[in-house]
Amino acid sequence: MIPQTQMTKDMPCRPIMGAKTSLRVMLIDDDAFQRTVIGRTLSKTLSMDVVEASDGRQALDLIADDPTGFDLIVCDLDMPVMDGLAFIRHLGPIAGRARLLLLSGCDTSLLGSALAMCRAYGVEPLGALQKPVSALALAPLLEQLEPKQSNAPASRPQRPKPELDEILAAARKNEFEAHFQPKACASSGRIVSAEALARWRHPRFGVLPPYPYFIGQLERSGNIDEITDVMLRQAAGACREWQEHGQDLSVSVNLSQRLLQEDLGLAERISEIADHAGLHPSRLILEVTETAAATDIGPILENLARLRMRGFELSIDDFGTGYSSLEQLSRVAFTELKIDRSFVCQMLARSDSRTIIASSIDMARSLGIRTVAEGVESEAEWALLKQLGCDEIQGHLMGRPMPAKEFLHFVRDSNR
Numbered sequence: 001m002i003p004q005t006q007m008t009k010d011m012p013c014r015p016i017m018g019a020k021t022s023l024r025v026m027l028i029d030d031d032a033f034q035r036t037v038i039g040r041t042l043s044k045t046l047s048m049d050v051v052e053a054s055d056g057r058q059a060l061d062l063i064a065d066d067p068t069g070f071d072l073i074v075c076d077l078d079m080p081v082m083d084g085l086a087f088i089r090h091l092g093p094i095a096g097r098a099r100l101l102l103l104s105g106c107d108t109s110l111l112g113s114a115l116a117m118c119r120a121y122g123v124e125p126l127g128a129l130q131k132p133v134s135a136l137a138l139a140p141l142l143e144q145l146e147p148k149q150s151n152a153p154a155s156r157p158q159r160p161k162p163e164l165d166e167i168l169a170a171a172r173k174n175e176f177e178a179h180f181q182p183k184a185c186a187s188s189g190r191i192v193s194a195e196a197l198a199r200w201r202h203p204r205f206g207v208l209p210p211y212p213y214f215i216g217q218l219e220r221s222g223n224i225d226e227i228t229d230v231m232l233r234q235a236a237g238a239c240r241e242w243q244e245h246g247q248d249l250s251v252s253v254n255l256s257q258r259l260l261q262e263d264l265g266l267a268e269r270i271s272e273i274a275d276h277a278g279l280h281p282s283r284l285i286l287e288v289t290e291t292a293a294a295t296d297i298g299p300i301l302e303n304l305a306r307l308r309m310r311g312f313e314l315s316i317d318d319f320g321t322g323y324s325s326l327e328q329l330s331r332v333a334f335t336e337l338k339i340d341r342s343f344v345c346q347m348l349a350r351s352d353s354r355t356i357i358a359s360s361i362d363m364a365r366s367l368g369i370r371t372v373a374e375g376v377e378s379e380a381e382w383a384l385l386k387q388l389g390c391d392e393i394q395g396h397l398m399g400r401p402m403p404a405k406e407f408l409h410f411v412r413d414s415n416r
Helices: 032-043 056-065 082-093 108-120 135-142 164-172 215-221 226-244 257-262 267-278 289-294 298-309 325-331 351-367 379-388 404-414
Strands: 021-028 050-054 074-076 099-104 125-130 174-185 191-202 207-208 248-256 284-289 313-319 334-337 370-371 392-394
Touching: 021 032, 021 056, 032 050, 032 074, 032 135, 050 056, 056 074, 056 082, 074 082, 082 099, 082 108, 099 108, 108 125, 125 135, 135 267, 164 191, 164 226, 174 226, 191 226, 191 392, 191 404, 215 226, 226 248, 226 267, 226 284, 226 404, 248 313, 257 298, 267 284, 267 289, 267 298, 298 313, 334 351, 351 370, 351 379
Parallel strands: 021 050, 021 074, 074 099, 099 125, 191 248, 248 284, 284 313, 313 334, 334 370, 370 392
Antiparallel strands: 174 191, 174 392, 191 207
């Protein structure tokens, strides 16, 4: 069980970083006083190295000249020379690992549009907040960030973006592995499932996440099956091992649009992987992005229908971020609906996000579909989702992605 405590607006924010951790942060605002205020507010929760810029153009120049990159970019929307919207457009190809936090005095609906624009341009948004910003509002967002260790050796090499040949060679050498992030029952906190997330155990640079290091290159080159088969085999094998140790869990694996569109033998191959692992199909959840489900191509719908016929669960991921969410639920037999983190991270501050989440949960319940909220980072978010009737929650509050054996120990401890 994950411990539950009461959280009120009067509670002080606790620092989420130790003294030995630090994040690279860029603050972009044309008002120097505002940059100072935001920096002080961030420092209450975060240990950080800060670079400042007065507009988007200056920020892009600083990013281009900085080989170490940034973990967090905090950007105002309304600025001269280059405003925040234009900055987002230019940031897409060079964002790297940076998460983008939008701050503005604009209406919340405009902030929501800006967040949607981030995703469209390939920028990973951390969230959006109205000014003035409090440390309490920032804390649950900042807890999503992965700090760098400042006590790491100074000689540690920078992590370059690998070429496709190196990625394919890593697949042949079995350097890719699945890490598992827990999904918990919203009402009890008990771990009931996990999502398999790809990691590259690089011999020089340590564990690398999929973005920007390998998933994009594999997708564009038509080699995404190299990593998908690895994830499916490792996830099925790990889930079967958890069951043998008394943990009756399910596991989720993401399927790419390219595979669904081009591989009509996909359902057969996944069935063979599950059979080889001795895993019942109902314990394997196959996640499909809403964009992929929306693609009006016969092979995708055929693959999804065939997978359901074989007993696999289907999950529609990032629900609410596409263009025709309701249509996807009517033409694909989904068993799970994942509420996108962009709504979850704003639901405490924005009534429209709460309404969207509540409506999604009610609709899914009426259709007999399980709901999972992604990106849950605070107990206050958990409490509200539980109140709204969400079935499962996933996020750093429940646990970060971890290797299979570590996940087994984690589940045993959590589910006592």
